[in-house]
Each structure stands twice: as C-alpha cells, then as structure tokens.
Amino acid sequence: MFLSDTFSVNERGHLTVGGCDTIDLAGEFGTPLYVLDENKIRSTCRMYQDSIQQYYHGKGCALYASKTFSCKEICRIVQQEGLGLDVVSGGELYTALEAGFPPERIHFHGSNKTAHEIQFALDAGVGHFVVDNLTELHTLDAMARQMGKTADISLRIKPGIDAHTHEAVMTGQIDSKFGFALETGEALEAVRAAIALQNVCLKGLHNHIGSQIFDVAPFQEAARVMTNFIAQIKKETGTAIEELNLGGGFGIKYTENDQPVPYDAYMREISQTIFQNCEDLGIEIPYIYMEPGRSIVGEAGLTLYQIGSVKHIPNVRTYVSVDGGMTDNPRYALYGSEYTVLAAAQPDAPATQTVTIAGRCCESGDLIQEHIPLPQVQPGDILAVLCTGAYNYSMASNYNRVPRPAVVMVRDGVPRLAIRRESYEDLVRNDV
Numbered sequence: 001m002f003l004s005d006t007f008s009v010n011e012r013g014h015l016t017v018g019g020c021d022t023i024d025l026a027g028e029f030g031t032p033l034y035v036l037d038e039n040k041i042r043s044t045c046r047m048y049q050d051s052i053q054q055y056y057h058g059k060g061c062a063l064y065a066s067k068t069f070s071c072k073e074i075c076r077i078v079q080q081e082g083l084g085l086d087v088v089s090g091g092e093l094y095t096a097l098e099a100g101f102p103p104e105r106i107h108f109h110g111s112n113k114t115a116h117e118i119q120f121a122l123d124a125g126v127g128h129f130v131v132d133n134l135t136e137l138h139t140l141d142a143m144a145r146q147m148g149k150t151a152d153i154s155l156r157i158k159p160g161i162d163a164h165t166h167e168a169v170m171t172g173q174i175d176s177k178f179g180f181a182l183e184t185g186e187a188l189e190a191v192r193a194a195i196a197l198q199n200v201c202l203k204g205l206h207n208h209i210g211s212q213i214f215d216v217a218p219f220q221e222a223a224r225v226m227t228n229f230i231a232q233i234k235k236e237t238g239t240a241i242e243e244l245n246l247g248g249g250f251g252i253k254y255t256e257n258d259q260p261v262p263y264d265a266y267m268r269e270i271s272q273t274i275f276q277n278c279e280d281l282g283i284e285i286p287y288i289y290m291e292p293g294r295s296i297v298g299e300a301g302l303t304l305y306q307i308g309s310v311k312h313i314p315n316v317r318t319y320v321s322v323d324g325g326m327t328d329n330p331r332y333a334l335y336g337s338e339y340t341v342l343a344a345a346q347p348d349a350p351a352t353q354t355v356t357i358a359g360r361c362c363e364s365g366d367l368i369q370e371h372i373p374l375p376q377v378q379p380g381d382i383l384a385v386l387c388t389g390a391y392n393y394s395m396a397s398n399y400n401r402v403p404r405p406a407v408v409m410v411r412d413g414v415p416r417l418a419i420r421r422e423s424y425e426d427l428v429r430n431d432v
C-alpha cells in the first residue's frame with residue numbers, strides 16, 4: 001500500500017488504483033492518463049457529511065470546491081453524496097448545471113466575477129453568492145433588483161491569519177487580493193453596506209485561509225476570529241449572521257513525509273472551538289459550511305506516463321522523460337510541489353538510482369519531480385505519479401499544443417472514461 005488505501009500491488013506485482021491494474025489502464029486508454037478512484041472520492045465525501053452530522057448536529061453542509069477538479073462526472077458523484085458545490089467561474093457553473101447539479105445547492109465564489117457571470121448565475125437560480133468586494137455587491141444588488149429577485153449572500157472576510165503554507169496558496173492574511181479585511185474596518189463597512197441594500201440578503205460570512213495546511217491551530221484561530229466578528233456585527237448593527245463558511249484547506253499526503261491531521265479530528269476540534277466561543281460570546285451557533293477540495297479528490301487519483309527516453313549525464317543527473325509534463329501537472333514548476341513517483345510495473349522494486357522526471361515541453365523548468373528514487377527503467381515503461389487528483393487536470397494547459405489527457409474513473413476494479421482525451425481537431429476547434 002502506498003500513501004492511501006487507493007493504491008496497492010496485485011498478484012502480477014503491478015501498481016493498482018481502485019482495484020485496476022495501472023499497466024492495463026495505460027494499455028487500454030493510452031498515456032498520459034489521469035485515473036481517479038470513485039470509491040475513495042465517495043468515502044471522503046461521506047466522512048465530511050458524517051462529521052458535520054456528528055459535530056454540528058446536522059446544522060451544516062460540505063460544499064465540494066470544484067476548482068480542484070471540475071467535470072460533469074465529479075459533479076454527479078458529489079451531488080449523489082449530498083454535498084453542495086462551490087464554483088468560481090461561469091465555466092465551473094456551466095459544468096455543474098450540465099451535470100444536472102441543483103442550482104440552489106451551488107455557491108458562487110470568485111474574486112472578480114464579471115457582470116456576465118453574475119447574470120448567468122442569477123438566471124440559473126444559483127443559491128448563494130460569496131461576495132468579494134463592494135463593486136460586486138452593488139452590481140449583484142442592481143442585477144437582482146432588475147429581475148425582481150433577492151440574492152442570498154455571504155461576505156468573504158480576510159481574518160488576518162497566516163496559515164503556514166506555500167505563499168502562493170495563502171489567502172487569509174491582510175495582504176491578499178481576496179475579500180474584505182477585518183483589521184482596517186473594511187469588513188464591517190461591507191456588512192453595513194450589504195444590510196442597507198434591498199436585493200441582497202446577508203446570510204453569512206466566509207473565510208478561507210489557504211490550502212494544503214497541516215495544523216489545526218490556524219483553522220481554530222480563524223473560527224474564533226469569525227465568531228467574534230459575528231458577535232460584533234450583532235452588537236453594532238443588530239443583525240444576526242446565520243451562516244459561517246470555514247473554507248477548505250486540509251492537507252493531504254503526497255509523500256511519506258506529509259503527516260496530515262485526520263479530517264475527522266480537524267472537524268471535531270474546529271467545532272469545539274466554535275461551540276465554546278459562541279457560548280462565551282452569547283451568540284447562536286451559525287449553520288456551518290465547509291469547502292473541501294484537495295482532500296476529496298487529491299489522494300483518489302494518479303497520473304500514468306510512458307517513458308520516452310532516459311538520458312544519463314555523467315556526474316550531473318539522469319533525466320527520465322515522459323509523454324506529459326507541466327501541461328498536465330504544472331505544480332512542481334509553480335510551487336516545487338512534492339509527489340511520490342513509482343515504476344508502475346514494479347512499484348516494490350528497490351531503487352537503484354535517483355532521477356529527474358522531465359516533461360516534454362520546450363522549457364527546462366518543465367519537470368514533474370526531482371530527486372526521485374527509482375529502479376532501472378527504460379523507454380516504454382510506465383511511470384505513476386500518485387495523488388494527482390487535485391489541481392492537476394484543473395490546471396492543465398495546451399502549452400506547445402499538447403492535447404489534454406483523458407480521465408478515467410475506476411470503481412471496484414472497473415474503469416470507465418470520464419473525460420475523453422483531447423484530439424488535434426479539438427486544439428484547432430476555435431482557430432479562425
């Protein structure tokens with residue numbers, strides 16, 4: 001077993017994902033290939049719903065952050081599991097609606113929603129808007145008024161917390177482009193502005209402190225800050241804030257060095273902080289939303305590549321070049337993110353060399369990973385990069401006009417196509 005119960009080794013000695021032989025998957029569907037284990041996604045969704053049931057007595061709901069991996073099949077799965085959905089763009093909203101996701105269970109996020117996107121969401125009957133700034137607040141109010149509607153909203157708040165994670169994915173500190181700052185009084189002004197408007201209904205507050213976080217403490221601190229603010233709003237405006245969205249951010253295990261807190265323990269400890277603080281402040285416990293993304297799909301997936309060449313540079317390094325790269329996984333190039341890489345036909349074989357896994361794009365920074373221990377491998381062999389379910393497909397590009405890989409969903413050893421591989425025709429479809 002590697003990292004999570006999704007990955008195992010079969011009687012042929014091959015790596016498996018969700019009970020499917022990775023060598024067979026590569027043969028049947030081609031490479032590069034994203035593979036996701038449906039049971040793993042479903043069991044994590046259930047864990048979130050069960051924890052909310054247990055710790056908030058059912059007064060809450062998990063929303064899947066679809067930026068992590070948005071496609072129709074994943075929308076259908078999380079919908080069946082009873083979760084709501086967080087979308088951040090017209091494209092994610094369109095995908096969800098095409099999948100038949102109930103619009104009233106969709107929360108529309110985003111730091112710079114266009115008027116066109118707001119209109120699209122209002123027309124579709126989206127249930128909730130997370131408002132990032134005053135321009136958006138007034139645009140939404142005006143558009144809702146024109147339609148004779150009232151839009152339920154929450155305000156995105158920067159609680160002023162440093163979440164101890166990569167600075168590119170830290171979002172709760174004052175120097176952040178997201179939301180209203182508490183320290184400056186901007187957040188309270190936004191609350192007053194929202195209360196004064198006729199066609200928005202201020203239901204809640206939202207915060208998201210960052211992603212791939214391994215400590216409980218910053219989440220507890222954020223929960224305290226946010227409940228304190230709810231009490232302050234009550235005192236200064238008389239308005240009761242009924243909902244609190246705590247965002248996403250729980251870390252996952254990309255390598256054996258990562259030690260995430262079990263999600264259920266995160267949930268328990270954060271709920272205790274909220275209950276205690278609300279009691280101390282004499283306010284009602286708000287309805288709680290969580291917005292997990294990475295923790296739902298990250299460990300459920302892997303990417304399969306075929307090795308094209310192996311280049312030994314004496315006294316320098318060995319490059320193992322694969323048929324994908326930063327086009328299907330830009331995370332090493334962007335953040336230096338670590339992954340576990342295995343030879344899919346012999347995942348248990350002892351390592352005999354340390355290599356760099358290089359992508360096929362025309363730039364030196366196109367690396368999937370460095371310092372990777374591997375057994376001897378050769379052109380034609382299949383490599384597996386584990387835990388690529390989150391922010392890989394969703395951040396993929398067509399750089400160098402490389403078509404995006406296919407996505408296969410597996411369940412109890414049975415694979416099925418979830419997203420077709422892009423073709424060359426797809427690449428020129430919009431060219432005029």
Ligand code: LLP
Binds near residue numbers: 292295
């Ligand atoms: N809610 C909001 C408002 C968010 O901005 C995010 C992630 C989430 C929820 C979900 O967070 P999660 O549970 O996945 O940590 N591309 C980066 C990650 C960017 C995270 C963006 N926001 C990466 O590849 O690591």
